[in-house]
Amino acid sequence: MNDIGAPVLELENLGKTYGRRGGGVNAVRGVTLSVGAGEVYGFLGPNGAGKSTTIRMLLSLIAPTSGRVKLFGRDLAVDSSVLGRVGSLVDGGAFYPFLSGRRNLEVLARTHGGGHQRIEPLLEQVGLAKDAKRKVKAYSTGMRQRLGVAAALLGDPDMVILDEPVNGLDVAGIQEMRALIRSLAADHGKTVFLSSHLLNEVQQVCDRVAIIHKGEVVRESTVAGLLDQESSGLMIEAMPLETAETALALRWAVERRGETLLVAATRAEAPELVGRLVGAGVDLFALTPVQRNLEEVFLAITAEEPADV
Amino acid sequence: MFDAIAAEALKFTRHRATWGLVWIWPIGLVLIWLLAIVLGGANSAPGAGEPTPAAWIADSVSFWNVPAQPFGRYLLGAFVAVVFAGEYGWNTWKLIVPHRARNTLIAAKYVVALGLLAIGFTLAALLFSLCGWIEDMVSGDPIPAGIAMAALAKAHGLAALACVAPVLLTAAYVSFTAILTRSTVAALVVGLVVTTMEELFRSFAPVLELYAPALVGALYQILPGYHLANIASWLKEGTLAQVPFPSGLFSAPVGSSLAIAGGWIALFVALTFWRFRRQDLN
Numbered sequence: 001m002n003d004i005g006a007p008v009l010e011l012e013n014l015g016k017t018y019g020r021r022g023g024g025v026n027a028v029r030g031v032t033l034s035v036g037a038g039e040v041y042g043f044l045g046p047n048g049a050g051k052s053t054t055i056r057m058l059l060s061l062i063a064p065t066s067g068r069v070k071l072f073g074r075d076l077a078v079d080s081s082v083l084g085r086v087g088s089l090v091d092g093g094a095f096y097p098f099l100s101g102r103r104n105l106e107v108l109a110r111t112h113g114g115g116h117q118r119i120e121p122l123l124e125q126v127g128l129a130k131d132a133k134r135k136v137k138a139y140s141t142g143m144r145q146r147l148g149v150a151a152a153l154l155g156d157p158d159m160v161i162l163d164e165p166v167n168g169l170d171v172a173g174i175q176e177m178r179a180l181i182r183s184l185a186a187d188h189g190k191t192v193f194l195s196s197h198l199l200n201e202v203q204q205v206c207d208r209v210a211i212i213h214k215g216e217v218v219r220e221s222t223v224a225g226l227l228d229q230e231s232s233g234l235m236i237e238a239m240p241l242e243t244a245e246t247a248l249a250l251r252w253a254v255e256r257r258g259e260t261l262l263v264a265a266t267r268a269e270a271p272e273l274v275g276r277l278v279g280a281g282v283d284l285f286a287l288t289p290v291q292r293n294l295e296e297v298f299l300a301i302t303a304e305e306p307a308d309v
Numbered sequence: 310m311f312d313a314i315a316a317e318a319l320k321f322t323r324h325r326a327t328w329g330l331v332w333i334w335p336i337g338l339v340l341i342w343l344l345a346i347v348l349g350g351a352n353s354a355p356g357a358g359e360p361t362p363a364a365w366i367a368d369s370v371s372f373w374n375v376p377a378q379p380f381g382r383y384l385l386g387a388f389v390a391v392v393f394a395g396e397y398g399w400n401t402w403k404l405i406v407p408h409r410a411r412n413t414l415i416a417a418k419y420v421v422a423l424g425l426l427a428i429g430f431t432l433a434a435l436l437f438s439l440c441g442w443i444e445d446m447v448s449g450d451p452i453p454a455g456i457a458m459a460a461l462a463k464a465h466g467l468a469a470l471a472c473v474a475p476v477l478l479t480a481a482y483v484s485f486t487a488i489l490t491r492s493t494v495a496a497l498v499v500g501l502v503v504t505t506m507e508e509l510f511r512s513f514a515p516v517l518e519l520y521a522p523a524l525v526g527a528l529y530q531i532l533p534g535y536h537l538a539n540i541a542s543w544l545k546e547g548t549l550a551q552v553p554f555p556s557g558l559f560s561a562p563v564g565s566s567l568a569i570a571g572g573w574i575a576l577f578v579a580l581t582f583w584r585f586r587r588q589d590l591n
Contacts, residue, residue: 053591059407062589083407094400098324110316111405151404 141168373468386500
């Protein structure tokens with residue numbers, strides 16, 4: 001995990017409603033979160049959860065209906081110039097199709113007001129140096145995605161917002177992207193705000209995650225903390241198994257799996273569980289916490305949250 | 310601001326719309342002239358009479374009438390539609406909006422679109438003069454004595470000024486439609502319809518006055534069609550445009566025409582900025 005500094009991104013009660021009052025659709029409701037300097041922050045949610053709307057609000061592409069966005073301590077509604085310190089990859093394939101990859105970066109460097117000297121090194125870094133003269137309309141999805149990463153890093157930003165950065169990348173490309181994201185934070189001190197549906201990727205690179213569902217943040221935690229909180233239980237091997245099942249079923253939900261029992265208890269409840277087994281005269285051979293992966297945790301959380309919007 | 314303009318210029322100097330709708334003016338003009346030489350060269354009849362210097366100059370700057378006419382306005386409107394609505398089609402606003410103030414991005418689009426059109430029109434007008442001069446030389450028609458470069462330059466300048474208002478007005482309402490509808494095709498169609506309606510109303514208002522005199526009279530005074538013609542007449546001929554209506558001759562002071570045409574242009578430009586500032590770019 002990276003050392004996390006002062007907040008560089010703060011969302012305070014951020015909301016977006018589309019349509020008329022009364023009959024409007026709440027795309028995002030009361031999102032509050034904070035991302036520290038040097039942190040890799042994952043933003044997870046199913047399709048339509050409000051991830052893209054939130055990202056667009058923090059890039060000033062759409063105006064919030066309520067709440068505010070603070071970047072580097074400045075209110076975005078008051079001073080949008082702080083976006084000059086932010087690089088973003090949103091809709092990775094969105095470039096001028098009639099221009100070459102290099103020319104697209106030149107246009108962007110002009111728009112930024114700088115960064116020309118970084119174009120060639122970035123093209124090398126994302127593996128597009130040989131294809132830089134080709135028009136973007138001839139690029140594959142993966143090539144556009146890599147050009148998007150180069151575009152996001154062009155202005156040497158302090159914070160990088162990546163919306164689904166591994167979309168369209170092959171396995172090698174995904175590994176390179178993972179290494180790049182880690183390097184951005186660890187070696188260059190940049191803050192990364194990452195939205196992805198590939199939860200395995202998020203689990204491997206993020207320090208903290210927020211899960212957004214139906215427009216609301218339903219969990220925010222470190223990845224390790226989230227997995228720990230949401231562990232599915234304790235697996236035990238004991239003899240006699242029937243006596244153990246009877247003793248534990250008085251307190252927890254117990255599921256028999258072959259010659260083992262899966263008990264819906266937390267790690268903190270392990271001593272109590274052992275005490276009950278010993279009290280019942282059961283011999284305990286093994287007790288193993290069952291850790292869910294982020295995908296299972298994510299599915300469990302998004303399935304249990306209320307559906308009212 | 311300079312960087313935003315440079316970025317916009319980088320984009321559109323490479324776009325095929327710039328070739329098809331801007332550089333087509335000088336290129337097309339030369340091609341048409343060459344075609345006319347090839348087809349009509351054998352039939353040229355020298356000695357038809359030496360034109361006066363004023364007539365020769367007026368003829369040589371007559372290209373400037375084209376951008377102010379409906380056909381010219383259709384083409385320039387199509388280019389403006391691509392410049393302003395193209396970003397929606399390419400989905401590229403989200404690439405540039407976070408890095409520049411929205412007003413700057415729109416202002417840069419106006420500068421580049423109008424700048425490229427100005428270059429295209431100027432090149433075409435100069436080539437038109439040059440072609441006329443070459444044609445006279447080749448065919449043996451005498452170029453009237455007493456034509457001064459200063460007089461020719463002044464005539465070009467006044468003719469160019471006369472087409473500024475129609476060009477700006479077309480750019481203004483097409484850009485607003487492009488931002489409002491987020492569609493190149495919609496902006497193009499609206500530009501075409503509005504330009505045609507404006508021209509038709511200007512031409513047929515005297516007839517329509519017979520059926521609804523008050524309404525037609527008011528619209529004729531408020532809408533920009535007559536006022537654009539009045540400004541052009543004042544600049545090129547030094548006289549006010551007078552239109553015979555059943556109820557009498559209609560004419561307006563050039564100051565009123567400038568104010569009304571300018572008002573329409575300013576209104577659409579302001580609406581373009583206002584709409585884009587408030588627009589959600591999903």
